[in-house]
Every structure is written in C-alpha cells, then in structure tokens.
Amino acid sequence: MINDKLPKIWYGGDYNPEQWDAPTWAEDERMFKLAGIDVATINVFSWAMLQPDEDTYDFSFLDAQMDRLYKSGTYVCLATSTAAHPAWMARKYPEVTQVDVKGRKRKFGGRHNSNMNSPIYRKFAERLASKLAERYKDHPALVAWHINNEISNYDYSEQSAAAFRVWLKKRYGSLDVVNKVWNTRFWGHTFYDWDEIVLPSELSEEWDGNNTNFQGLSLDFRRFMNDAHLECYLLEYNAIKKHCPNVQITTNLMGFYPGLNYFEWAEHLDVISWDNYPALDTPVSFTAMSHDLMRGLKSGQPFMLMEQTPSQQNWQPYNSLKRPGVMRLWSYQAVAHGADTVLFFQLRRSVGACEKYHGAVIEHVGHEHTRVFRETAELGRELQLLGDELLDARGEAKVGILYDWENRWAVELSSGPSVGLDYVNEIHKYYDALYQENIEADLIGLKEDFSKYKVIIAPVLYMLKPGVKEKIEAFVKAGGTFVTTYFSGIVNENDIVTLGGYPGELRNLLGIWAEEIDSLLPEMSNEIVMEKSWGELNGSYKCNLLCDLIHAEGAEVLARYGSDFYQGMPVLTANSFGEGKAYYVATSPDAAFLRGFLGNLCAEQNILPLVKAPEGIESVQRVKNGVSYLFLLNHTNGELSADIGSTERTDLLTGNKVSGTAAIPAHGVLILSDKK
Amino acid sequence: MINDKLPKIWYGGDYNPEQWDAPTWAEDERMFKLAGIDVATINVFSWAMLQPDEDTYDFSFLDAQMDRLYKSGTYVCLATSTAAHPAWMARKYPEVTQVDVKGRKRKFGGRHNSNMNSPIYRKFAERLASKLAERYKDHPALVAWHINNEISNYDYSEQSAAAFRVWLKKRYGSLDVVNKVWNTRFWGHTFYDWDEIVLPSELSEEWDGNNTNFQGLSLDFRRFMNDAHLECYLLEYNAIKKHCPNVQITTNLMGFYPGLNYFEWAEHLDVISWDNYPALDTPVSFTAMSHDLMRGLKSGQPFMLMEQTPSQQNWQPYNSLKRPGVMRLWSYQAVAHGADTVLFFQLRRSVGACEKYHGAVIEHVGHEHTRVFRETAELGRELQLLGDELLDARGEAKVGILYDWENRWAVELSSGPSVGLDYVNEIHKYYDALYQENIEADLIGLKEDFSKYKVIIAPVLYMLKPGVKEKIEAFVKAGGTFVTTYFSGIVNENDIVTLGGYPGELRNLLGIWAEEIDSLLPEMSNEIVMEKSWGELNGSYKCNLLCDLIHAEGAEVLARYGSDFYQGMPVLTANSFGEGKAYYVATSPDAAFLRGFLGNLCAEQNILPLVKAPEGIESVQRVKNGVSYLFLLNHTNGELSADIGSTERTDLLTGNKVSGTAAIPAHGVLILSDKK
Amino acid sequence: MINDKLPKIWYGGDYNPEQWDAPTWAEDERMFKLAGIDVATINVFSWAMLQPDEDTYDFSFLDAQMDRLYKSGTYVCLATSTAAHPAWMARKYPEVTQVDVKGRKRKFGGRHNSNMNSPIYRKFAERLASKLAERYKDHPALVAWHINNEISNYDYSEQSAAAFRVWLKKRYGSLDVVNKVWNTRFWGHTFYDWDEIVLPSELSEEWDGNNTNFQGLSLDFRRFMNDAHLECYLLEYNAIKKHCPNVQITTNLMGFYPGLNYFEWAEHLDVISWDNYPALDTPVSFTAMSHDLMRGLKSGQPFMLMEQTPSQQNWQPYNSLKRPGVMRLWSYQAVAHGADTVLFFQLRRSVGACEKYHGAVIEHVGHEHTRVFRETAELGRELQLLGDELLDARGEAKVGILYDWENRWAVELSSGPSVGLDYVNEIHKYYDALYQENIEADLIGLKEDFSKYKVIIAPVLYMLKPGVKEKIEAFVKAGGTFVTTYFSGIVNENDIVTLGGYPGELRNLLGIWAEEIDSLLPEMSNEIVMEKSWGELNGSYKCNLLCDLIHAEGAEVLARYGSDFYQGMPVLTANSFGEGKAYYVATSPDAAFLRGFLGNLCAEQNILPLVKAPEGIESVQRVKNGVSYLFLLNHTNGELSADIGSTERTDLLTGNKVSGTAAIPAHGVLILSDKK
16 A cells, blocks of 8 residues: 555645645635545646755745645645756756757756756755655655656756766676777777767767667667766655655656666556557557556566546647546556555646646546536546555466666667567557457566466567576576577677677577578568468468577477578578477567467466456456456457356446456446455 | 829839839830829839948939829838848848758848848848938838848847847746746756847747747747738838828738748838739639738728739749739729729839749730730720729628738647648638638638627637637627637637637637537548538538547537547537627638628628629628728639619619629629619 | 789778677677678767867777788778768867857767867877877778778868858858859848858758858858868878878778768769668669769779668668568669678677667577578679679770759759759669669769760759859850750849840850749649650650749740640740750650650660660670670569670679570579670
C-alpha cells in the first residue's frame, strides 16, 4: 500500500491552485467531493513562486493550500517543482539553461529545460527539495512525494562535456580502454587526452536523431545522461528521505520513453508512477504492454497511474474525445495491469498557455453538468466501493518478455541493416500475440529473476551484456523455454561485434549459425513454410523486414524460407539445451504465425489462456492472498461474451455471480473475484 | 483617383533601369509606347547605388531616369529602396542584419533583411526617404510613393528584445499584468524583472513555426513585430509627407500574408496596393477573395494592383505559363474587385540573379513579337479606351465576412484541438459558397461599420477582443443576420479562455452551449441532417474537422449530427435576438451545405445573385454615380452564357448592347454598364 | 598499365590492420591467398596513429605492415590518411574543423571534416604526404598512391571567406567586374569593398540546398570550393611526386557526386579511381553510365574500381544482399566499362563504429566458408586467369554525351522554371536509350576532342561557356550530328542570360527560336506527334516536365506538340549546318521516343548496335591492339540469348567458341574475344 492513510485506489490528479483564486478553490472542493476525488498532486511547477529570488523562499501559499486541501478531505502528492527553473535563475545564471543537440545555447523557456550538470541548478534543486521535506514531512495531507516531472531531454553544454569526461574516467579508468571499447582506430579517432573527447551532437558525431558515427560513444553518452539525470533525482530523493523517511517517493515516468533507462531508475523509486497518453490509434495492446513494462520495473510491484486525460489531449495532431465509457475502461485497464491509483492530468483546465485545451475533470464551463464530469464521478463512486480489495494484488504471469533500454539504444543507433527495424515494435508484435491469445505476460528487465517464468521471449536481443548469456543458458538448462530472433547476440555492451559468427554468444544455446542478414525493402516479403503441422501452425506465413540466412548446427528445423535465393534455408529452429529448449525466429513474422507459435509454446508448458474470448476482449488477472481478480475489458462498441470457465466468480462492481459465459457490455468492465 | 495627372487605369509596373544601359532604355521607351504603358515603379532596390557609403548620396542616376521617363510619357511610382540595405552597411554596422527564429545572426544577403529595431537602420531609412521626398516632390513624373517593398520577416535580435520590453511596459504598465495576461503561473514562468523576458524563438518558447508554449507571449510578439515594422514605415511616411503632402503613399501588401495585421496598416496608407501571384492551382475564388480583402482594408476604397506577372513566376515549384487570355482575364478580375491600376512585375526581365525567369512584358528576346507582349499591348489599348470610366467605382455588397489577423495568429498558435484547422481555408469555404451563388461579399475587419451589411459571417471567431461582442449584438439586435461557427468566442485578446462555457461571450447571442469539441481524424466525417427542408437545404450533408457538442439554450435547432456518440445533438442553430438572428454552425460543412445555407440567408434578406450563371463564370459589380458596371469573367476554356436580366447594358469594351442571355467567350470578359 | 609490378586486373581492397592483432593478420594472409587477393589499400584513416601529437611521427606500425604484406604477396595502394584529422589537432587548432552551411562551427567528429582553407590543416596534410612518400617511395609493395579519401564537403569559415575573396580578385581583377558578372544591381547588392562579400550560406544568400538569391555568387563559391579542395590535393600530390615520380597517384572519386568538378581534377590524377555503390533499385544502366563518366574523365583511359561491396552496404535505408552472382556480374560490368582493378571496401569487417555492418570479404564469422567468400574467391581465380589480356583496352564509341558539372550547378541553382528538372536524370534518359539499343556511348566533358565522335548529345546544355558554341559549330560543320534540348544555351558561365532569344548562342546552329518555356505540373503531359514516319518513329509519344514553345527559323520540323495551346508548334527540329545536322528536342520525351530517335540518328551514321539482344542484356566492348572484347552481361534471373553475328569469338572465361546466338546464364557474363 502506498500510504495507509488512504487504503483505497487513489483518485484525483494534477492540480494547480496557484493559477486560481479563493472562490474557485471553494468550487474545487465542492466538485472534488462530488467526484470522489481524494488526492491532488500539487506544486509541480511552482519554483518561481516558492523562490522569487536567489535568497528568498516563501512557502505561505503552499502552506495554505496543504491545510485547505487537508481540511476539505483531499490528500496531497507533493511535487518538488524542479522540472522548470525560474526565469530569474536563467537570467542570473545562464549556465542553468541547456545547449541542445544542434549546438545552440538555449534561453529561458519551456520546461525540462535545466542543464542537469549545472552545479547551480543542482544546488538550488536539492535545496528546494530539502526545504519542502523539512517543512511538510509531518503534514497530515501528505501521502507521497513527486520529484521533478517527466524527467527528459539531453544537454550538450561544456559542463556536461566535462562531467562526461569524469564519468568516462570512472567507468573505464584509462583512455586506452576508451579507445578500445569505442574502436577509435576506425576513421583515426584515437584520443590522446581526455579533453579531446566532445559530446556526440550535430556538431560532432551525430545527426538526425539516432544516427552516429561512433555507436560506442553515443551509447555511453546516453548512459551518462541517464546517470546525470538520476544523480539530480537522487540529490532530491536523499534530501527528502533525510527528513521524511516514511513517505514514498516517486517521479512520473513515461512508459517506453526512449531517453532514460528506467530499470536503473526503478531501484531508486519507492513506487513507480507513470503518465499514460495513448492516441486514438494506439493499439490497446500497446497500452497494456506499457502498463506491464511499468509494473515490471519493480518486479511486479503495483504502480501509480500518475496522469491520464479524462477526455482529450491538446498536443496530439488530432485531439479526439475519449468516447463515452472509454475513460472508465482505460482506467480499469490500468488497474488490471497493476495500478493502485487513477490520477488525471488535470483536475481543472487552465485558462491560458499551451495546455488549456487538455481535458480536465473540471472543464472551462466550471460546473459539474458535463459528460466528462459525470463519467468521472461515476468512476469515483466505484473506486470508493472497491475500497482496498485490489490494493497490492499482483499478476502471476509465466511468460516474460525481455525489454532493455540499452539494447534499444544500440539497435536504434545501429548503422544498418535496415531503417525499418523498430525494437519496440518488434517487442509489441510478440506481446500482442500473447495478448490476443489471452495469455498473461510480464515485461522484464535483464536483472529479473528468470526462474519465475516458464517461457522467456527476447526479440532482437542485439546486445548481450556480461552475464546475460550465462543467465539465459541457466534458465534453459533448468527447463525453461527461450525464444529469440534475428539480429540477436551480435554485440557486447559497447556495441562491439562478437566475432566467430552470429548470433555470437548465443550460438551454442541456439544451435545455429546466421551467415548473412538480408534486408527487405518495405514492399518485399518472404514466407515461413512449416516443415510439418505443429498445433495450429500449418502451411506458410508471411515475414518481412530482415531475414537471417541461418544454418542449423544441432537445432531442429521447424520451418524454412519459401522464396528468394535462400528458399529452403531454416527460418525457425528449436534447440534442446539441458532440460529446456531455445527457439530462433530468423525473421519478422506476421501475427498469425506468432499467435500460433507462442500459443504452442505456452500450451506445451501448460500455460493456459485466462479465458476464451473474441477479439476486442482483454483479459488480465491480479491475485492477492489466494484470491484472483479476473478483469474482462471490452474495447469494442458492442456487447461481447467470454467463456470464463466453470468457477463461479463475483463481479466486484455489481455483486453479480458469474460463471461460464460472461457478457461484457460495450466499453464495459467486469472485475470477477473468485473469493468464496 | 490616385493622382489626377493620370485619370485612367494605370498600366505598367516594376522597372529597373539601373540594370541596363542607354540603348536598352531607348528600346524600353519604344516598347512602353507600343504597349500603352504609362507608369513605371522604379528605385525599389537602389539603396546601394543612391548611398555608396555612410556619408555620400548620389541621385544623379535617379534624376536622369525621372526626367527620361517623364519625357517619354511614363509616370513614376517612386519607391524608397529600403527593402534591402547596402552591403557596406551590413559590414560596418552588423546590427542592421537580423537574428532569425533559430537564433542565428545573419550576414549580408537577401532582402527584407534589416533589423527593423536597429537605430542605425531606422536612421538611414528615414534619411533616405526624406532626401527622396525633398528632391522629387515636385517632379512632373511623380504620381505615387512606394515605401519599402513587401514588408515582412520577424527579427529576434537583442535590440528587438529590448524594444519588445519597452513595448510591453507601454501596453501593460506592470509586470504583474504581463504575468497575468500571459498566465505565467503555468509552468512557473513568473517574471520578476522585465529583463527576464526573452523573445519567443526556437531558443525559448517556440518551435516549428506556429508552435509555442505561451500563446500570450507569442501573440504579443507578433503584435510587437507588426508595430515595429509599422513604426519603420511611418518614419518614412512622415518624412515624405512633410515634403510632399499631396502625392499618395503606399507600400505593396501581399494579400493574406500572415505576418502583419494589415487592418492596422491600412490607416496609414493613402491607398492600398498589393501583389497578386496566384499559382496555377489557386482557386479563382481565392484570388477574388484576396482582392476583396485588400479592398476591405480601407472600407471599399479602390486599390492598386501593384504586381502581377504577365506570364509566369520563377519561385513556384512549377512555373506554368498563363494561358492565352488569362493575363487579361485576371487583370480585369482585379479591376472588377476594385483595382484602379494594372501593374506588372516586371517590365523587363533581368539577366542575372534569382528573378531572371520571372515573366516580364519585355522578355529576354528583347523585341515586341512575342505572345506575351502582344497580349500586354492589347490590354494596354483597352485600358486607354476605358479612360476614367471605372475609376473610384465601388462595390455594394450586403454580406460581410469578418477576417482578423490577430484571430488568425491565435488560431494558428493554439495547441489543439486539431492541426487540420486552417483559419484562412475556413474563411474561403464561406466566401466560395457566396461566390458560386453570384452573391457579392466584402471581407471586413472588426472596425468596419457593420450597419452597411444585412448579413455578417464570422467563421472561427476564436478570439473576441473588447467591444466586439457588443458590436455584434448591436448588429443583430438591429435586425442583422449573424453567422459564426465552432471554435468561436473561446478566448480574449490575450488568448485567455472566457470561462463559463463555450462560445463564451457569444453564448447569449447564439442561445447555445458548446460542451465539448471533438477533433476528427482526416479520414473521418460526420453528417449534418436537416430537421426539415429549408430552401434548397434538405436531407444530409457531410462535415468534418471539428465537431462541437452543443446544447440549444433557446436557439432553434435546424440540423443535428447524423452519427457518432453525439448523433442527434444540434449542429446548426438559429437564435432570434432583437430584430435579427444569430446562427451557429457547429462543424466544418461541405460546399453543398454552405451554398444552400448562405443562399437561404441571403434570399431571406432579399440579397439577390448578380446573375444566373453556370460554374466558371465570375460576376462582380462596381458602382459609381448611380451607374453599375457588371463584370462577367469566364474562367473556362469554352464559351459560356449568363442570364443578366432584362435591363439593357452596354459592353464597355465593344460597345455592344446586351440584355437577357450574355455570351462570354473562353477566358473572356464583359464589362456591362447600365448607363442610359 | 597502372604499375607493371602487377600486370593483371588488381584484386583486393581497403584494409585496416590497425584495427586488428597479429593472429588476425596471419588469418588475413591465409585468406587473401585463398581469394586471389593481391592488392590492399591501407593507411586510409591512420593520421592519429602516425602523428600522435604535433611534433611526433611514428611509422613503425606502417613499416611493419608494408613489409608483412609484401612478404605475403600483397601489394599496397598506399593512402595518405588526410581525410580525417586527429582529435588532438581539432582541440589544439580549432581552425581545422569546418563551419557548416548552417553557420555552425563544428567540433571534432566524423570524416571529410577538415577546413581545407586552414593553413594549419594544409601544413600538416602536406607534411604527412611528404613523409610518407619519402619513406615508402621505394618499398617493393608499393603499387599506387591514394590521396585523402572521397574528398567532399564545403566549408563556410571566415578563413574560407578570406580565401574566396582572394580567389575572386584573381579571377575577376576588380569589384566592378564582380558586381557585373553577379548582376548585383539586382536587389541593390553592389559591393564597394572586397570584405563586404560573404560566403553564400544559410546566413546569407542560400537556403535548403540548391536555392540561392545570387546564382553567380553561388556558382563561383562552388568553383572556389572545388579549387580549394584541389589545391589541398595538389599539395599532397606534388609532395609525393617530388619523392616518388614513377608511381601513379589517385584519389577515389564518387561518380556523379555533385560537389566537385571532376573534369578539372582528372588533369591532376595519374589514374582515375572511384567508388561504386549502387542501391538495390539503381538502374543498371545508371551504374554503366557512371563507369563511363569516370572513364571519360581522362578521355577513355582505363580506371580503377577502388571500392565496391562484396555483399551489402550499411548506410542505405535497406541494405539488401547482392544476390548470388551479382557481385561477380557487377565487377565485370566495371571491367567492361574500363576498370583495370576490382577492389572492395572492405577486406575485413570492423567490429565497432558505423561501418561494421558494411559487407567485407572476410565477414565477422572470420572463416572462408561463407557464400560471400566463395564468390570472392571464384572471381579471384578468374581474374588470375585473365592475366593482362584486358589491361589498357579501350572503348571505341562514336556517340558522346556531354556532361558538365558547372552546367549542373547552374541548372540546380536556377530559380525556375521547374523543380522537377534534374540534370543527371535527363542525361540518363539519353544514355539509357542508347544502352537499351546496345549502342556504345562515352560520357564526355567540354574539353574532349569532339572529332572522335559522329554524334554528340548535350541534354539541357543550359550554360554555354566561352568557346563551346564555336566548338559545337565546328563539329557540326564538319559533318557531325548534334542533339540538344529545351533549356539549353540560356546563360553564360556566370549564369547571365544571353539576350536575343533562347537558345542564345545556339540559335543559329539550331535554326530555331524558343519564345517561351512552359512548366508542366507532375501529373501533366503533352505529346510529340511525328510529321511523318522516320525509321521506327511513327505516330505520337508522351512528353512532360518542360515544353519550349519554339519557332522554326530554317530548321526542318520533324514533330509537333499534340495538345495544349501550343498544339502544332514544333517540338523536334533538325537544322542542316555545314556538312552536319543539329537537332533540338523541345521537351522531355518518353523512352520509346528516345530509343527511336537516337536509333535513327545512329543508323544514319552507320553506328550499329554491338548485338541484338533482349532487355536485360548489357553489351559493352573494349578493344586493344586490334582485338575486340565483347562483354555480354545478363542482369536478369533467367538465361537469355544474344545475337552476336557471324564472327566466331572465344569466351575468355571458358575458352568456348561462340558465334551467332550466344546464351548467357542468369546473372552471367561472357567476355568474347575476336582474336584469331
């Protein structure tokens, strides 16, 4: 439980009383009550108000808001305001603004705009967090700390360059090692002095986003930026913990945001929180996967849904409304995947600046007689009904999908073999196949305990860091089923190729050799032709993107290419290894193949679908104290039914008893407990 | 009349004798005569020649050209040459070059390249204008002054930043007000010192054109840039007027150019002039609307067509030739809409640099035996025939379409709800419907006298500035018909939302409440279903882009949405208000709906089509001293006929008498006077 | 022969032993032998290793490699390493890094990254070349010198600006001339002091690549950049020649690379070499044309294929494998067109940085049991078999196609008439028509001896430099057939229009006048309607892009436009001039027209196809000492046959005798000698 002051699914969201006046605050209180809102995230962007100049701090406004909210029954998730420095600071200390990837020194403006390697910025940020913690540590309204906000952006200032050199010295000890791991003999880039190393920007080695001349340098720069941001975060974290050790601390993450390695952050967050902003055309299984990734950051620990919109965004190209029922449906989707809070951005729409057309619980009209408010209030009532029943319940997936940010960076920075290769998209293909089969999966990092799983899938495991091979081999040896794909095992943690034949360190485990990698033009495809029927797999399937030309070296060939000059070469292999099996998928298959393939693997491991249900139904399960809560979510416009088996279950929202066929209304939700 | 020295439609255009020699000048004189050319715009880009260094002015060349032209029968529209500073000035005073929106200090190059907030630039520009005025004020060739040229571009230098702070102090008095009207509490952007304010560039709050974090700041920056340019213009204007009070002064505008608020400029121009460069695929009704906007700048006062090409442009992607007859047709289109001059860019093609493939009256071949010259000479003869008959004649439209540059800036800067929303395009949809119905319309600004009109249409009147609501209400109360649309009445002049429900201050007038705004993806649409037949409106029509979810609060519902979750909600309403009616169109309708809808409104107000004519015929009317001149323009390749009614009219170009059905040849023009 | 130490087609390529260790070198030696590799290009990017600081040079590694390679039977093409300066130099002397077209000072990074106008860079580059030459001039392994690498990129530093002013002074003598040839009276850009001239970057006159306000300035800047690069090259060239006069020197060019005028370079290269990297969808006739351009640089002298990939690239969007046989096929295509070497980038794949996924003879797997190695070794054996038979053999084309880099710059910089005009593409249309007809053609420069040819084709000869008109007229007068097109003869070498009617100086020769130029939108087309049948030309053909509206002034009209307002005007004309004929093609025709038209012209000159063959067969011929070597290349997946006539020929690769119908296997090659 995040905080036992509030033993239920928290409900509320971002709230900016500093943009309003007392009569409006009174209306807020009235409407929060109507909507069942019990948590407000405040102080997210108030630095300029709290510290009007270098020497002055003024907490009077915040004091009053904390008290007021507490009195009106609203708890506070208290932010530290460090996501945007004040204008006076940018003017007095230009070093706090960033230099961008184009080499341009920025002026005051925007947010996420601070040079995280500026000592001035660090000093002021830490000091502010410390003062806040000291002042509010015992405030009765306080239920959680929220550091900064959606931490992001890279900096290319000279201060960051200097810090990078220090970071490199610490990591590698000597320039000789740096030259070696970056392979600087290439293009004669040997460094003889640390100060010769410059950051990889458009002025040096990078261009157009993820293009670089030196993958090793660019990878280390990303690691360094991750660490620099994390250092800043920890300055605040430790300052708060010192004063206030018992309230959980978080910072709101952003799902698959590419810039930071959240697995490293997770160790330093008491609880994960994240902001969920699917677009109208985001596949619902992608949202589900994002929740599972956030849940996986701390090995299944429930997380906070820190932000979502009640209605629409403002920053997408076309900001369509969430259709009636969809806000509720997607809120329960979050809960189903492990969220113990349902929080919005934002509780009241602002009147000016760039987020004023972002949806809010309280719209510009200001009263409660809106569709959005009504839906919000209905959900508020339900969450009160649910009480603490679901809190801390966890999933019990037996399938893990490996996801690794450093691997993603390396894949994206790779020059060749195909610009069509999108790591997250390939991960999603496998996730989606399981999702459609109603089989639970976890998104897991490399440090996860593999023994929790029967099947581990690692699409495009391009980079093998030290110890990973051993860990995978141990998993398979002990009886696990492992699946990987083309473009795996190619490089080490510095993007240096493992010689001796692809897939490098995984060759032995997989029993194959990938001699060549063919890149298909977007309009091209090949076929996966099954050697014989296997479960639902039969005949041939489409594949595209990349085709490894592989040779079986001990592995069984389950399917072969259907065309081109490598027609007949293996495309799907299985290799027995110890008690387990390791599969290699040499190309990017279509959805039908993946559903059949993963369905077969799970069936063989006795991993069964949660339900039998038509497309459009999502099934998820959380378990606590031996009781399972089965969520059935209908993502379509019409009523659908699912076969939940013979066990009688109780719908937590209606009290209805259900077994056999369960009908789920359009955009509806069932939460079915098997508690006796 | 612009100048009674030349009581006819002026004919000629831009002319650069400084690029040529004496034998060529002699040829020019011969050919100008052949073509009936009587006005040359000279000295547009001669600063470097007139002022070879800081202390030297040399007018000998210009003296000679003025005399020569006058002697050969050509009058002069005299430009001031300030649209491009000399190279020596950029070198000696780098402050005269601009800093661009990317934060880059520019070097010498291009045109429209001066930092309009540079005191040096201002000093030299004013001085040059003054010297020219003093010298040529009584020159017999002089018929008009032409300041600068196509004034445009924004500057982001430190000098502009300093001037912006002064401008803000003057406008708002205190930083408290600035913080309030920009809503700087958002993202903690509170300013405590004027010097903390920086210009909204890519280094601070803006990116990718019309994207900004702070709409209020970005709006004020545009107002400031408009004013700064206008200040420069006025320095020249006043310097000229001081010496030469009786010759009209203009600067050539650019139709719907987004960067400046021409309604504010119009007050300071003696006569409007503009440059008309339709592309091959520009709808002819868009050109018509542009003329009407230019005419509307000074409430219907005739304007100068300052530039058009006789044949082709050079700067479009594909510079197709104007087909035979089209130059004449489009020249008369300008006259029909209020132009009292027909001027070209350019009289003789240059031999080098980037405009050498721009069409000219005298082509590179140099003689008169070209299609282009022949067509030019034929038109010259006709314009001589027309004499002063049409001069000063005006339109008498009873329909006004509101257009406002500040509203446009606000709509374009808006973050959400849809990138598909293009203000000018929405304006054009309404204009085009009337155009196709052969109903005259004016483009009018907010300061126009509304009582001249029976119907006023204000598409996407997003920003309501002080007094506008009252003015509209008074118009309707007095019996006027008012039409507005979705995304209207939302914000005040600082882009701050008017609380209490959309469309804000217009709610009472319109008798509706817009609860939500849905944004449709480009491939989506909805339907407008009529409650009952109304004139030609019947059944259902397509709509797209944005759909307001409105509630009638007193208004009559004329049509409802045909699909989606808001099927059945009102989409077209009418509200009686005093003696008049206010209509709300909650979405962006198709052309058939708009023609029917506006046709109905006009019919009810007894506003009748000028003629009955098939598509492809444009009809326009100018009136002087009780005589009406009906222009019929055939924009197609084949002969077409129009029904002009029973009144007998005389074709000014042929002397033919016409009544009933009038035949207009392919690409032909009739100018039909009803003078007895 | 490039070097008589190795009297055969050299086989090998780029090799970077500095990235490897001794055991790998031993493997390299073994595998080079297996593959028949006899030449390695080394030291391409070793500057940082050779000169670890300003005062130290260390050749020990290079000494050892030279010796080792020689001992193992591999000759060395020795590079000078100046294509990427060391990091220490960039830090100590920031002037060696470039300023880019966006005005940004670059830091250390990338390659082709040196400011070629930096005296420091020049000093160090020359010194390094000199030391290398002195040291290795007599090394037995040395067979060629390779200066720098793929020289490219423009610099916009102040040093380059200063050098540009010097260059201009030398070229034009006075500012008056500069002002005149750049037509700076346009937009008042007159210069009064040399220092007022700035480089044409995004900060001044250019934007978005090939867009400029002043074509004259931008043209001269390109000439200057060409010369500045060439000066740097010559510093190295002369330094080497001084010590080592008898070994040939080259630098590897890049085919149609737009940035440099290779015809000017060719005079300073002992032998042309180039890097051939067709994409999967590059037409094979485009590759053929590129080879012919490289061959044409030195009037037909055989060249070096310096780089190609054995399998795939890494830097294309989709890096598809070369299908089996294609590497061999394209290698012979190079030989057929004049290559006397077949060299790869690279002999061994690197393990890190951005080219590690570029194909290599030795793949990451490290052994010889790969498809790629097997194909490489097979080709190696064949090249040994061929010995010196083909060396120094030359083509004997009677058709020349004019190609000129300065003309290309002028066409690309032109503002108008159409962005669709791509000079190289228009050249390729004509080349491809001859290619499909199996007629040999040379790509030739303006300085070529025209009398070698019966037909000269000059598509889009927009710029006529001094003497060119006279040279063309002399060619035709003497009986030659000359073909040119729309947009020819328009300007002089400074992009100043030749007045008096297009096509300017060519009017008399062509007997026509082009009154106007119409630009067609991409979806538009017109027709070429033949006046009467002519050979295979009959009826009508499509055309598009640009349409000159021409008048015959003595020329015979062979075809007329089929539509639009210029229907019936001439589109194809022929003018007798002296003993020859000059043709004008007034638009861009389709392929069928061009095959018929050029086929007719060749037939009339008794220029016969090499063979009769279906599409997919390429035929090329080299001749030495009266013996002709006919290459037949099958670019398709299936066997095809060609009719080679009755002469019996011997296939050099098989010894088979062939006459009449010759079958060429899928992706196969015949080299048929007519030696008795």
